[in-house]
Amino acid sequence: MATDLSPSTETAPVRSSNRFDDWADRVLSGGELTRDEARQILESDDDEILRLVDAASRIRKKHFGKTVQLYFLMNAKSGLCPEDCHYCSQSKISDAEIPKYNILKRDKLMDAARIAAEQGAKTYCLVISARGPNEREMKAVEEIVPVIKEQYGLDICACLGLLSREQADRLKACGVDRVNHNLNTGEEYYGKICTTHTYADRVETLRHVKNAGMEMCSGGIIGMGExxxxxxxxxFDLKDLGVQSIPLNFLNAIDGTPLQGNDDLSPQDCLRALAMFRFVNPDRELRIAGGRELHLRSLQSLGLYIANSVFVGDYLTTKGQAPEEDYQLIRDLGFDVTTKVGE
Known part of the structure; x- marks a missing residue:
């Protein structure tokens, strides 16, 4: 019996709509996600993950296409911090076995900048552990930033703790492009993870950064018991503040910290959180930060359909996966690394 291979005149089936697609349509048209809808995303079933990722990826594609930005972290001063942030291995209440040193010399900071450039990073993140920078640390940053920018053409993100208005102005003057200062969690929960400064202190620093004319980089940590x-x-607070870059961390519960043993995140939990942040902050740079290798595991590629940025290499006191694995992941997705400053 012959088989008829002629084209069918029937109309191809139309993909059925779902709530995530409807919300994405609204966001893509300039509308906003409600808090109740954000809750529905975080409470959605694992069986809905692929539909959620697909909807969130449509928003990502509109604003960032197929580009991925790489960040490189430099722990310029380790440990010795007087704050009691419960998640941090560098805090005064941590017993974690980590390196402890004051701000590094110029040659080591420059060598790290070279590595950042060689690894395809667009942004070099200069980080110190402190309540806020002292005068010696401020001067070290002011001296090194112009040299790094001239020699390697990297964007500079400084993470120096709480800043005064005058310190923010000085960072802008020396060429810092953006300042990272994470909110870390919601305002109501903040007192459960830190008592030596307040949520309002962090918001004030971000306002100083904004008023100085720098971009704000601020995100948080998922999995701390919130x-x-x-x-x-x-x-929503990050949205209201107008933060340009949002790193989303997944708790790496380091032994020796008060949050050691907290390890109840699944890869699906991480994807739900990333998707919710994408819906709420559709045109903001969203970065998969610390803990991605530990918690997303084999689903990291799905995370990059939602986020448009990752850290390459190691974190502050924990190891990341080999940069070659990140490059392969990005190539396999058909994405392009954005390296040109200003893109």
């Missing part, structure tokens, strides 16, 4: 409402609150 509620869904705390995560939603953080996402």
């Amino acid at each position: 509620t869904i409402d705390d995560v939603i609150s953080m996402a």
Whole structure:
């Protein structure tokens, strides 16, 4: 019996709509996600993950196409911090076995900048552990930033702790492009993870950064025992502050910290959180930060359909995966690394 291979005149089936697609359509048209819808994303079933990622990826594609930006972290001063942030291996209450040293000399900071450039990073993140920078640390940053920018053409993100208005102005004057200062969690939960400074202190620093004319980089950590409402609150606060770059960390519960043993995140939890932040902050740079290798594991590629940025190499006191693995992941997705400053 012959088989008829002629084209069918029937109309191809139309993909059925779902709530995530409807919300994406609204966001893509300039609308906003509600807090109740954000909650529904975080409470969605694992069986809905692929539909959620697909909807979020449509938003990512509109604003960032197929580009991925790489960040390189330099722990310029390790440990010795007087704050009691419960998640941090460098805090005064941590017993974690980590290197402890004052701000590094110029040659080591320059060598790290060279590595950042060689690894395809667009942004070099200069980080110190401190409540805030002292005068010696401020001068070290002011001296090194112009040299790094001239020699390697990297964007500079400084993470120096709490800043005064005058310190923010000085960072702008020396060429710092953006300052990282994470909110870390929602305002109501903040007192449970830190008592030596407040959520309001962090918001004030971000306002100083904005008023100085630099970009704000601020995100948080998922998996510290917070509620869904705390995560939603953080996402909307970042939106209201107008933060340009949002790193989303997944708790790496380091032994010796008060949060050691907290390890209840699944890859699906991480994807839900990333998607919710993308919906709430559609045109903001969203970065998969610390803990991605530990918690997303084999689903890291799905994360990059939502986020448009990752750290390459190691983190502050924990190891990341080999840069070659990140490059391969990006190539396999058909994405392009953005390296040109200003893109």
